[in-house]
Amino acid sequence: SYVLTQPPSVSVAPGKTARITCGGNNIESKSVHWYQQKPGQAPVVVINDDNDRPSGIPERFSGSNSGNTATLTISRVEAGDEADYYCQVWDTSSDHLCVFGTGTKVTVL
Amino acid sequence: QVQLVQSGPEVKKPGASVKVSCKASGYTFSSYRINWVRQAPGQGLEWMGWIDTYDGNTNYAQMLQGRVTMTTDKSSTRVFLELRSLRSDDTAIYYCAREIREEAYFDHWGQGSLITVSS
Numbered sequence: 001s002y003v004l005t006q007p008p009s010v011s012v013a014p015g016k017t018a019r020i021t022c023g024g025n026n027i028e029s030k031s032v033h034w035y036q037q038k039p040g041q042a043p044v045v046v047i048n049d050d051n052d053r054p055s056g057i058p059e060r061f062s063g064s065n066s067g068n069t070a071t072l073t074i075s076r077v078e079a080g081d082e083a084d085y086y087c088q089v090w091d092t093s094s095d096h097l098c099v100f101g102t103g104t105k106v107t108v109l
Numbered sequence: 110q111v112q113l114v115q116s117g118p119e120v121k122k123p124g125a126s127v128k129v130s131c132k133a134s135g136y137t138f139s140s141y142r143i144n145w146v147r148q149a150p151g152q153g154l155e156w157m158g159w160i161d162t163y164d165g166n167t168n169y170a171q172m173l174q175g176r177v178t179m180t181t182d183k184s185s186t187r188v189f190l191e192l193r194s195l196r197s198d199d200t201a202i203y204y205c206a207r208e209i210r211e212e213a214y215f216d217h218w219g220q221g222s223l224i225t226v227s228s
Contacts, residue, residue: 001171031213033213033214033215035154035215037154042204042218042219042220042221043154043204043215043218044218045214045215045216048209048213048214049213049214054216084153086153086154088154088214088215090212090213092212095168095171096168096212097156097168097170097171098144098156098159099156100146100153100154100155100156101153102153103153103154
């Protein structure tokens, strides 16, 4: 089965840039989506299809996807960005299953 | 506006079954698949499967095969998740989520239903 690997945690100072990676075999051939989840809340998509921002998501959120790594970048980090972040793809090589990454806790120092 | 409203929390004993509902509103119900995702306490997101609300077709995660059934009721615009032979490690928040298009992302989520399995 397809596996997506994320770092467990990323720490960043306010105003700096946070980069969260999502590793998967030849992930560049897949569309990667990113979700933000704050405590006690349902996930919210912040980047879809590698680098598109849904309506209402700040421009500070961006994405890229190349080779075996997709990256979510949060520029000018704010305290409100502190949350868990998950990447997600569809594994069309098997039974068309959805796969989530292991999740990354972003801490704003 | 699009809304997915789920049923409330439940406590079940090991070996029992649970049925969680997800009421959709604010859009054409049969035009979108609904997925179920669960999250054990302090853990990550785990995809459980989807149901096509148009024809009732389903696709389940292999680890749940044989214990899970997803159904839909067009008349009430509800989707149901039934999980049988519950174990303690089924304790989790269960979310329904609308899939914006086939094999894409989930643009709207329910508020979650906490299912606790305990003797």
